Amino acid sequence: MKYGTKILTAFFFLSIPCAIAASPKNPDQCFVCHEGMGDKPSSLYKSDVHKLNGISCSGCHGGDASKEDQDDAMKKSIGFIGVPHGDEISTLCGSCHADSVKMRQYNSKLPTHQMNLLAASVHGKNAIKGGQHIVQCTTCHNSHGIVSVKNPKSPVHPLRVTQTCTQCHANAAYMRLYNPSLPVDQLDKYRTSVHGLRNAQGDAKAAVCSSCHSGHDIQPAGSAKSHVNAANIPETCAKCHASADYMKEYKIPTDQYEKFTKSVHGVALLQKHDLSAPACNDCHGNHGAVPPGVESISKVCGSCHALNADLFSASPHKKAFDENKFPECETCHGNHGIMTATVTMLGVDSTAVCSKCHTEQKSVKGYRVAQEMRLLIDSLTNDQKRALGIVEEAEQKGMEIGEAKFKLRDAHQARLESRTMVHSFNKEKFDEVIAKGLNVTSFVALEAQRAVEEYFFRRWGLGIATLIITILAVSLYAYIRRLENK
Amino acid sequence: MRSLSKKLYDWINDRVHLDDLVEFMGKKYVPINSHSVWYYFGGISLFLFIIQVITGILLLLYYKGSEDLAFESIHFIMAKVQFGWLIRSIHSWAANLFILAAFIHMFSVYFTKAYRKPREITWLTGMVMLLLGFGFGFSGYLLPWNELAFFATKVGTDIAGVVPVIGKPILVFLRGGEDVTGATLSRFFGLHVAVFPGIFTVLLATHLLLVQRQGMSEPLELANNPAHVRKTMPFFPNFLLRDLLFWLIVLNILAILAVFFPWELGKKADAFASAPAGIKPEWYFLFMFQTLKYIPAHVLFIDGEVLGVLLFGIGGLLWILVPFWDKKSSRGERNLIVNYFGIGVVIYMLLLTILGWLT
Numbered sequence: 001m002k003y004g005t006k007i008l009t010a011f012f013f014l015s016i017p018c019a020i021a022a023s024p025k026n027p028d029q030c031f032v033c034h035e036g037m038g039d040k041p042s043s044l045y046k047s048d049v050h051k052l053n054g055i056s057c058s059g060c061h062g063g064d065a066s067k068e069d070q071d072d073a074m075k076k077s078i079g080f081i082g083v084p085h086g087d088e089i090s091t092l093c094g095s096c097h098a099d100s101v102k103m104r105q106y107n108s109k110l111p112t113h114q115m116n117l118l119a120a121s122v123h124g125k126n127a128i129k130g131g132q133h134i135v136q137c138t139t140c141h142n143s144h145g146i147v148s149v150k151n152p153k154s155p156v157h158p159l160r161v162t163q164t165c166t167q168c169h170a171n172a173a174y175m176r177l178y179n180p181s182l183p184v185d186q187l188d189k190y191r192t193s194v195h196g197l198r199n200a201q202g203d204a205k206a207a208v209c210s211s212c213h214s215g216h217d218i219q220p221a222g223s224a225k226s227h228v229n230a231a232n233i234p235e236t237c238a239k240c241h242a243s244a245d246y247m248k249e250y251k252i253p254t255d256q257y258e259k260f261t262k263s264v265h266g267v268a269l270l271q272k273h274d275l276s277a278p279a280c281n282d283c284h285g286n287h288g289a290v291p292p293g294v295e296s297i298s299k300v301c302g303s304c305h306a307l308n309a310d311l312f313s314a315s316p317h318k319k320a321f322d323e324n325k326f327p328e329c330e331t332c333h334g335n336h337g338i339m340t341a342t343v344t345m346l347g348v349d350s351t352a353v354c355s356k357c358h359t360e361q362k363s364v365k366g367y368r369v370a371q372e373m374r375l376l377i378d379s380l381t382n383d384q385k386r387a388l389g390i391v392e393e394a395e396q397k398g399m400e401i402g403e404a405k406f407k408l409r410d411a412h413q414a415r416l417e418s419r420t421m422v423h424s425f426n427k428e429k430f431d432e433v434i435a436k437g438l439n440v441t442s443f444v445a446l447e448a449q450r451a452v453e454e455y456f457f458r459r460w461g462l463g464i465a466t467l468i469i470t471i472l473a474v475s476l477y478a479y480i481r482r483l484e485n486k
Numbered sequence: 487m488r489s490l491s492k493k494l495y496d497w498i499n500d501r502v503h504l505d506d507l508v509e510f511m512g513k514k515y516v517p518i519n520s521h522s523v524w525y526y527f528g529g530i531s532l533f534l535f536i537i538q539v540i541t542g543i544l545l546l547l548y549y550k551g552s553e554d555l556a557f558e559s560i561h562f563i564m565a566k567v568q569f570g571w572l573i574r575s576i577h578s579w580a581a582n583l584f585i586l587a588a589f590i591h592m593f594s595v596y597f598t599k600a601y602r603k604p605r606e607i608t609w610l611t612g613m614v615m616l617l618l619g620f621g622f623g624f625s626g627y628l629l630p631w632n633e634l635a636f637f638a639t640k641v642g643t644d645i646a647g648v649v650p651v652i653g654k655p656i657l658v659f660l661r662g663g664e665d666v667t668g669a670t671l672s673r674f675f676g677l678h679v680a681v682f683p684g685i686f687t688v689l690l691a692t693h694l695l696l697v698q699r700q701g702m703s704e705p706l707e708l709a710n711n712p713a714h715v716r717k718t719m720p721f722f723p724n725f726l727l728r729d730l731l732f733w734l735i736v737l738n739i740l741a742i743l744a745v746f747f748p749w750e751l752g753k754k755a756d757a758f759a760s761a762p763a764g765i766k767p768e769w770y771f772l773f774m775f776q777t778l779k780y781i782p783a784h785v786l787f788i789d790g791e792v793l794g795v796l797l798f799g800i801g802g803l804l805w806i807l808v809p810f811w812d813k814k815s816s817r818g819e820r821n822l823i824v825n826y827f828g829i830g831v832v833i834y835m836l837l838l839t840i841l842g843w844l845t
Contacts, residue, residue: 398748400565458572462745466738473734480727484719 029073030057030065044145047153053106060084060092086132090115093137117216126178134178140164156215158204162187162196165209189288196288205246212236212286228286231269233279234260256280259337278304298328305329311423343381346422347374369427376434377418383441384411390448397455404447411440508722515718516725517704524594525702527587529729530736534584535690537740538622541577542679549629551675553668556631557754564751575744581623583740585770588616596808596828600703603816606809608700611693613806618686623768625674625682628666636755637765639674640666645778648791649799667757710818766842773835774798776842805831 034042034057045051056065058073063080067073074080084092094115096102103112118124123135140156147154155164166187168174175184186209190196198206212228219226227236238257240246247254260266260280268277283292283300292300302309312318312328321328332353333341344351347370348358354370357363387408394401414437421433498504516525548567550559563570592612595601601609628639643666647657662669703709708716719725767775777798781790788796804811814821 400561400571400751402561403565458745462741465741469734469738469741473731473738476727476731476734480724480731483727484724 028056028065029068030061030063033070041144044142048144048146049148050146059096087136089136089138089143090118090133097137114216117214121216121218122220123218152204156210158206158208158211159199159202161208161210162190162199186287189285193285193287193289194291205240205249207240211240228281230275230279231273233281234266234270237280256336263336263338264340265338295322297330301329307420308423311420315423315425317425341419343374343377343419346377347371366425369425372427373422373430376430377415380411380415380418380434380437380441383438383445384408384415387411387441387445387448390445390452394448394451394455397452399451399455401448401451404444404451407440407447408444411437411444413437414440511722512720514698514701514721516702516721517708518717518719519705519708521594521598521705524590524598525725526729526732527591527594528697530732531584531587531591532690532694533733533736534580534587535686537580538577538584539683541573541580544573545577546679551629551672553631553671556629556671557751560630560751571748572744575748576740578749579740579743579747581626582769583736585616585619585623587736588619589770592616593828593832595703597825598703598705599812599815599821599824601809601815602703602706602812603809605696605700605703608693608696609809610806611689611696615686615689615693618682618689620770621682622678622686623770625678627768628671628674629678630751631671631755632752633755633759633762634752634765636666636757637761638767639670640761641765641775642767642771643670645775645791645795648789649795650792653795665757706815706818706820769839769843772842773838776838776845801831 031042031045031051035046042057045057050059057063058065058080061081061083062078063074064078065073074082081088081092097110098112098115100112103110118135118137124133126134140161142155145153149156151157152159154160169182170184170187172184175182191200195207199208214227217225217227219229221228223229224231226232234257241252242254242257244254261270265278268274269279281289282303284290298309298312309329318328320326321331332345345353348355348367352370352374354366358366358370360367391401391405391408395405414433418430418433418437421430424430495504516522545563548559548563548570550556560574563574565571567573595609595612624639624642628635643657643660646660647653649656658664660670660673661667662673704716766772774794778791778794781794783790785793808824809816812821812824815824
């Protein structure tokens with residue numbers, strides 16, 4: 001059989017179901033024909049949410065779905081588009097989804113600003129080949145088998161969305177085209193996280209990509225608008241973790257956010273807008289988020305507080321903490337509600353953390369060391385205040401004391417250093433630092449005292465000089481009078 | 487003791503004939519009248535200038551006239567050098583008192599018409615010395631290289647720059663370039679310690695020589711009195727001792743000011759910092775500065791600032807040349823226009839200075 005005859009025969013048989021279905025009761029002629037042809041799009045479209053809502057193929061592809069004749073139905077003159085390409089796709093979706101009036105006709109409760117959000121997102125801004133944007137609605141939602149997000153078959157359902165995102169984001173060759181510095185191992189990390197593990201077990205409530213990055217409004221992490229920007233991360237995490245209702249079944253506390261906002265880190269990040277301060281992800285990780293284990297706490301804290309961590313690791317406390325399975329830094333400083341460390345934490349009184357383990361009866365050596373360390377740091381603080389007081393007195397008297405005042409910074413530095421050196425729990429090393437500070441304070445106090453004495457010397461000097469000059473002037477005046485009276 | 491001083495006097499007399507000088511001074515008389523008190527302000531200005539020279543030389547021992555070291559060297563003088571704080575404070579206060587004394591001296595000479603023939607050259611040398619005094623003040627103000635001085639110099643040289651035709655070259659000459667930089671500091675230092683003192687010394691010598699040669703001027707109304715009515719006192723020792731008495735009083739005032747109100751150093755100049763709010767020049771430039779603020783941006787076709795500078799130039803020139811246009815006073819006749827002009831100038835300067843100080 002010749003090739004042309006074969007095509008004609010095929011059309012003949014295909015036209016039979018079309019003709020049967022072409023009755024006034026079933027006006028969607030596009031679907032009837034294409035289903036008869038057994039093509040994939042029509043097969044997928046059967047369960048498509050649009051089909052179920054009575055939207056014909058022509059809703060997106062144009063043409064007249066009521067026409068039985070293929071040529072009549074697919075005339076360009078009546079608006080037949082065919083397969084839309086590139087930005088045409090999102091424009092077509094938006095023609096309904098961005099139109100609240102049209103959406104209301106279908107009793108839809110979906111938001112209608114997705115198009116705007118997408119256009120402003122990193123996906124909406126990045127263009128391919130100078131025109132079309134890299135992400136269209138169909139990239140994530142599919143084209144013909146679109147179902148509700150809540151439907152597990154949806155590519156953007158929580159249990160499937162990670163695969164959808166990583167189609168691009170785990171593809172190093174593809175990502176290199178747009179953002180070579182962006183890692184492509186997020187999915188691998190995610191699978192190791194608590195969120196990822198739960199997700200793999202079928203927990204649709206566990207966080208997925210869109211939970212943190214959002215669906216349409218995705219911005220680069222460096223952007224202040226991004227939900228995963230350092231300044232916004234605590235709030236993003238808190239959406240789930242601060243909700244007692246949402247977290248009920250996981251049996252974990254939900255006060256972390258509240259504690260964090262009041263902590264030294266939270267105040268620095270959220271009130272002082274110091275982006276170098278840690279957010280949730282700096283300690284827990286982001287894609288691979290897990291609570292840091294007992295053994296890794298000092299490493300996590302040490303990524304910023306390096307000196308303290310090193311000193312602690314070399315201290316006798318390290319072994320004791322390991323043996324007792326005490327979480328290292330957290331034991332004394334706490335975790336989410338961590339406050340500014342003050343000297344009141346040191347020593348043996350009721351506010352001191354040392355006294356939790358060291359008492360006069362138990363671990364006595366540590367008790368004594370803690371007591372002495374506190375006394376030393378207090379004496380440095382007092383000496384620093386005393387020296388500053390004399391410096392201020394000298395300044396108030398108008399004396400030039402800038403150099404000594406500048407030197408006082410060294411005492412402040414030594415006090416800060418001593419607070420760090422506490423983590424060595426080594427009395428000798430601590431003594432060295434304190435001695436350095438005390439030397440500075442005594443030098444400054446001496447210099448300032450000299451300046452104050454110099455002030456009084458100047459006053460006395462002036463008094464004496466004025467007196468001498470006045471006596472001279474009076475004597476001269478008397479001499480002139482005597483001279484002129486002769 | 488007395489014989490020792492006699493021996494020393496005789497020893498010097500043998501060589502330089504001091505007797506002639508003593509005889510000359512003994513015959514020299516100073517008129518006594520109701521305006522005599524003004525005679526002492528010339529001496530006070532001289533005394534303050536001498537203090538400036540002595541303290542200036544002492545400061546020079548430690549001062550370093552470079553952008554990097556000027557501020558630090560003044561800080562060193564004030565903090566480390568024995569009595570350095572006192573020397574710097576006296577130098578700064580004496581500079582201001584010198585200008586004040588010179589102003590009083592100038593106005594007393596003006597109102598008593600002491601500039602009239604034959605003392606025109608004395609007046610001219612005095613006026614140039616006053617202008618040099620302004621130059622000393624302006625150049626010395628920058629030397630600590632602090633924030634206020636830096637921006638005041640910027641504003642001051644900017645004003646000089648608006649003079650038509652020669653303004654721009656003057657600005658570049660003063661600054662050593664387009665902006666106030668280390669080059670400006672070097673220039674000002676050179677002017678302050680070498681050029682100005684050199685010229686000033688020559689003018690001062692001429693001024694004093696003329697005063698000695700021509701004697702003290704008498705007010706017009708007394709000058710025509712017969713010799714037996716006029717009261718006088720010997721220059722030596724009476725007038726000189728009275729001069730000395732005033733000097734001691736000024737020294738006391740200076741010591742009190744220097745100790746109770748030590749001159750501050752402020753912050754080091756930073757060319758990239760923004761100018762501090764309410765920057766003002768020294769008090770003796772304040773009346774001109776304030777006037778320029780009141781002149782509109784444009785008056786007819788002339789730029790307001792240019793007009794102001796031109797008016798000050800013309801006014802200053804008129805003031806300096808008063809002995810040459812006030813012919814009446816030289817003839818011994820009263821010239822009320824000169825008095826009214828002078829009173830107007832004094833009121834204007836006082837008023838604008840106060841306004842400048844308060845705003």
